[in-house]
Structure formats: structure tokens, C-alpha cells
Amino acid sequence: MTTSAIKSRPIYGSLVPDPTGRHHVVVGEGPGTAPVMRLLAAPGFPEHPRHVLVAPEPASGPAGLAALSACGVAEIVPDGPSLLRRLDALLDGCRMGTRLYAAGSESFLGAVVKIAAEHGLLDDECRTEHAGSTARRVHCTHCRQVNEHVTTNLVACAGCGRTLFVRDHYSRRLAAFMGVQADAEQPGATPALQEVFP
Amino acid sequence: MTIAFKPDETYRDDFTFRNSPAAIRRFPFPFGEDVYRYAVNIEPHVRGGPTAAYDNLFDIDEHYIAECRERALVLAHDPKRCQALPHMMAAQWDTLELLMENLSTDYPEHFSLVRDGYAWHWTNRALGIEQHFVFGDAGTLPCEPLEYIGRQMQGDLTLQDQREDNLFMDAGMVTCQADWSLEFDLGMKFHEWHGPVPLAHEQGVFDRALKFLLNLQLGRPVRRLNWTMTINPRMDTSPEQYPQWGPDRTTITPENVGSRVHLRVELQSLFRLPRSNAILFGIRCYLISLEELATIPKWSRRLHRVLQTLPPELVEYKGLSRFRDTAIAWLAQRDDGAPTSVGTAPD
Numbered sequence: 001m002t003t004s005a006i007k008s009r010p011i012y013g014s015l016v017p018d019p020t021g022r023h024h025v026v027v028g029e030g031p032g033t034a035p036v037m038r039l040l041a042a043p044g045f046p047e048h049p050r051h052v053l054v055a056p057e058p059a060s061g062p063a064g065l066a067a068l069s070a071c072g073v074a075e076i077v078p079d080g081p082s083l084l085r086r087l088d089a090l091l092d093g094c095r096m097g098t099r100l101y102a103a104g105s106e107s108f109l110g111a112v113v114k115i116a117a118e119h120g121l122l123d124d125e126c127r128t129e130h131a132g133s134t135a136r137r138v139h140c141t142h143c144r145q146v147n148e149h150v151t152t153n154l155v156a157c158a159g160c161g162r163t164l165f166v167r168d169h170y171s172r173r174l175a176a177f178m179g180v181q182a183d184a185e186q187p188g189a190t191p192a193l194q195e196v197f198p
Numbered sequence: 199m200t201i202a203f204k205p206d207e208t209y210r211d212d213f214t215f216r217n218s219p220a221a222i223r224r225f226p227f228p229f230g231e232d233v234y235r236y237a238v239n240i241e242p243h244v245r246g247g248p249t250a251a252y253d254n255l256f257d258i259d260e261h262y263i264a265e266c267r268e269r270a271l272v273l274a275h276d277p278k279r280c281q282a283l284p285h286m287m288a289a290q291w292d293t294l295e296l297l298m299e300n301l302s303t304d305y306p307e308h309f310s311l312v313r314d315g316y317a318w319h320w321t322n323r324a325l326g327i328e329q330h331f332v333f334g335d336a337g338t339l340p341c342e343p344l345e346y347i348g349r350q351m352q353g354d355l356t357l358q359d360q361r362e363d364n365l366f367m368d369a370g371m372v373t374c375q376a377d378w379s380l381e382f383d384l385g386m387k388f389h390e391w392h393g394p395v396p397l398a399h400e401q402g403v404f405d406r407a408l409k410f411l412l413n414l415q416l417g418r419p420v421r422r423l424n425w426t427m428t429i430n431p432r433m434d435t436s437p438e439q440y441p442q443w444g445p446d447r448t449t450i451t452p453e454n455v456g457s458r459v460h461l462r463v464e465l466q467s468l469f470r471l472p473r474s475n476a477i478l479f480g481i482r483c484y485l486i487s488l489e490e491l492a493t494i495p496k497w498s499r500r501l502h503r504v505l506q507t508l509p510p511e512l513v514e515y516k517g518l519s520r521f522r523d524t525a526i527a528w529l530a531q532r533d534d535g536a537p538t539s540v541g542t543a544p545d
Contacts, residue, residue: 007399008393141379141437172385173384181440184440185447185448187445
């Protein structure tokens with residue numbers, strides 16, 4: 001679980017069934033597969049109506065995929081981006097009482113919650129559980145490029161080439177942390193590069 | 199009273215912005231005592247206060263025309279400095295109405311509003327604008343209502359939607375901000391957009407402020423002051439433009455500190471809006487160089503003492519680290535240790 005003093009960052013919990021829901025959508029990416037399987041097996045989680053979408057880690061193999069099918073995963077997609085496209089389409093038809101459960105990296109959770117909000121789901125209709133890497137999506141405040149999978153305090157922006165410092169400030173709307181030029185005041189004077197979001 | 203505008207002033211490149219002696223005396227100096235103390239410091243936004251900057255609910259001064267031109271330059275370069283989520287249209291119209299009513303009532307020489315039902319006729323003589331439009335029909339204005347009226351105002355505006363016992367920053371016109379980004383903060387809740395502020399969360403400041411604002415009443419606006427320091431009279435100190443203004447902070451010397459370091463004060467006002475139940479947050483920015491400030495000896499004495507007692511976290515957060523000592527040394531030469539009078543008004 002990721003907790004921090006960052007006020008703008010969501011607080012992630014643990015996936016448990018929401019008995020007030022009338023339709024359950026469950027999504028998991030990579031290391032988020034395990035929390036999804038745990039949720040599906042939880043007492044009181046209805047078999048129906050629900051929809052389960054998983055993008056497992058590439059190394060899962062046939063046995064892993066069989067285990068997913070056995071516990072009720074309806075759809076297995078190749079990767080996170082295709083899962084998000086599928087989720088977007090799925091939520092197009094979502095009704096009152098829909099509950100969304102998501103597990104995976106912080107970048108993935110951010111993207112899922114953003115899609116959910118665009119479909120009108122409220123914060124408390126979405127459950128999230130963080131699993132795996134704490135890598136961040138970083139929005140360059142200067143050129144608006146989004147840099148994926150940033151594990152260090154500094155990142156060279158893929159859009160404008162500036163060295164960005166990753167601020168502890170998170171936007172749900174952009175599903176990203178804020179990146180601001182690290183050496184704007186004194187060119188070349190950047191803090192030491194550190195792996196801080198492994 | 200007709201305001202003598204100074205239309206050719208600039209807030210960039212050659213920085214010709216200056217305050218007249220009268221503009222100095224009306225500056226909303228923020229420090230009421232000789233030490234720095236953090237407080238929510240919210241008070242009723244009523245007409246009248248320590249200086250003439252408080253005479254009207256929306257203050258127009260000698261910099262009006264130049265500041266509107268600066269705003270237009272920022273928007274031309276980056277249209278996303280003005281954004282509104284789709285559900286904020288009612289709040290946009292509320293804002294336009296509140297601003298047009300106040301400006302035309304308080305400055306009839308410069309603004310007028312004639313209403314015949316929903317057919318409105320707005321005149322802004324200072325900027326040479328005349329507009330017939332239908333209130334509530336955005337198609338009859340050249341742009342959305344918030345952008346239309348925001349381009350004719352000094353200071354930034356944000357609109358907060360109220361729902362789920364929280365405030366959401368769902369619209370704004372933000373071109374003269376102290377290092378925060380509307381594009382990044384748009385859609386955030388109250389505690390989220392205040393996330394980067396140090397110390398105050400732990401003191402419960404934002405919990406209390408939010409509770410207070412959720413109960414803000416129509417017709418009973420409130421205000422507070424906030425401050426920082428800026429190199430050169432630069433309005434646009436946004437994170438977006440940090441590569442342009444960041445280097446200025448390394449240029450301060452004992453010789454230029456008096457003319458280049460500016461105290462930047464935000465007179466922040468909050469209004470409940472009638473139809474949308476949203477809150478308008480006005481952030482009116484005032485700049486004054488240390489040399490101008492020192493023409494009021496009480497203010498330079500007090501700023502000297504406040505800067506000495508500022509907690510290190512705030513020195514860092516406000517971005518003063520590189521030049522605070524130089525500013526303190528300059529101000530020390532103008533502080534004879536004499537007691538200062540109570541309150542913020544000039545002696």
C-alpha cells in the first residue's frame with residue numbers, strides 16, 4: 001500500500017466487496033492480478049452481475065492464465081493500454097449502482113480513476129489497491145508532455161528535453177505528478193539523481 | 199473620480215512598471231506586527247480598510263490598462279490559463295454579473311451596464327470595449343463569460359464548485375499567479391490544491407478554512423491577504439514560465455536589491471454566487487519594490503523584522519532563499535529600531 005504525506009495524492013486501500021453495489025467492474029494490471037484474484041474469492045462477492053478485466057504480467061504463462069479463468073476472470077487483455085481502452089468502452093454502458101475495483105501500479109490506478117470520473121462515477125464508487133511499482137506518470141508543466149514510468153527524482157522530458165524535478169503534487173484529472181524544470185534558476189545545477197519511486 | 203491610468207507600463211522585458219506616490223500609499227501592506235505569524239486571517243470583505251485598496255470590492259487602480267494588456271499577452275501565448283469545466287457555466291454567468299455590477303457602480307466614469315431584461319449593454323471606456331449581449335447566452339459574447347470579464351479585470355479569478363462537503367476548483371482565469379498552475383490544479387478538491395503548502399496542514403488551517411468557506415453566505419464576502427517576493431515587477435510567475443523567471447533569482451546584488459526585489463501581495467476575496475452556489479475567489483495582485491516601500495518608513499522597518507523571523511520552511515516555499523539575506527541587509531540600513539504603530543496603515 002502506498003501512503004504518504006502528499007495531500008493531493010489519492011489514498012489507496014485494499015480491495016473488498018462493496019455490498020451496496022449492483023454491478024461490479026473489476027480491473028487488474030500486472031502485479032494487480034493477485035489482489036483481483038483475492039477479491040473474486042472473497043466471501044460475499046457476487047458472481048453476477050460482474051465484469052472482470054485483467055492484463056496479467058507477460059511471464060504469467062498458460063498455468064497462470066488458466067488460474068485466472070478458473071476464478072472467474074472474463075477477459076484477459078495483453079497490456080495496460082488495451083485494458084484502459086476496453087474499460088472506457090465498458091463504462092459507456094454503465095448504470096447506477098456500478099462499483100469499480102482496480103489494482104495495479106500507481107500510473108494504472110490514476111488512469112482508471114480518470115476514466116471512471118469521465119463516466120460520472122464518484123470517488124466512493126471506486127476502490128483502488130496499489131500493487132507493484134511506485135513509478136510515477138509525470139506531467140511536464142512547460143510542454144505538457146506526459147512521461148510514463150518515472151522511477152527517479154529527475155527525468156529528462158520526452159517532449160521538451162528539460163530536466164524535470166518531480167514534485168510531490170498529484171492531479172487526478174491528469175492522472176500525473178507535476179514535473180518542473182530542475183535547473184531553471186542555475187543551468188546545470190540539479191540535485192543528485194536518485195531512484196526514489198522503485 | 200477618474201483614475202489616471204498608465205497604459206504603457208510593462209510587466210516583462212524592460213519592466214517599466216512603477217508605483218506613483220499615491221499608488222504606494224494605497225498599497226495593501228500585509229504585516230500587522232513586527233514578527234511573522236501564520237494565521238487564516240479571514241475577515242469580512244467590507245468597503246473600507248487601512249488603505250484605499252479596500253474602498254471597493256473589486257479594486258481598479260492606475261495599472262488597470264497595462265495589466266489587462268499583460269493578461270492578453272499571457273493568454274495569447276497559453277490559452278489554457280483560462281479553463282472551465284462544462285458544469286461551471288452558471289458560475290461563469292454569476293461571475294460576469296457580479297463583476298459588471300460592481301465595476302459599473304463603483305467606477306461609473308470608466309464602466310457602465312444597462313440592462314433591459316436579458317438584453318445587456320456593457321461599456322468599458324478604459325479599454326474601449328462596447329458589447330451588447332444576452333445574459334445567459336454565451337453565443338452572444340466573443341468568448342465564454344469568465345474569459346470575457348476576466349480579460350477586463352486586474353487579478354486572477356477561480357471558481358469553486360461546492361459538492362460532497364468540499365470545494366472543487368473547476369474553473370479559472372489565472373495569468374498572474376505565484377507559482378501554481380491552473381492546468382495542473384483544475385478539478386482538485388480544497389486540500390488537494392493546497393497540498394504543497396508547508397506547515398499549515400498540520401496546524402489544521404485548511405480544515406478550519408474549508409469548514410468556514412462551505413458556510414460562506416451570499417452578500418457577505420470575506421477576504422485575506424497573502425504575500426511573497428518577486429524579482430522584477432513580473433506578473434506571470436507561473437510554473438509554466440519558470441524557465442523564464444527562475445534565473446532572475448540569482449541576479450540580486452546589494453546595488454540592485456532595492457529596485458528589483460518586489461513585495462508581492464495578494465488581496466484575496468471570496469464571494470458566494472447566487473445561481474450556481476459556487477464560490478468566486480479573486481486574487482488581486484499588488485507589486486511594490488523595496489525602494490518604493492521604503493518611502494513609508496514604517497513598512498520597511500516592519501518588513502525587515504518580519505523577514506528575520508520567517509520560518510525556514512516558508513523561506514524555501516516562497517522561493518526567497520537566494521536573495522533574502524541581501525534584502526534583509528538592505529532593509530536593516532533603513533530600520534532604526536524605532537517602534538512601529540499598530541496595524542498595517544502607513545503613518
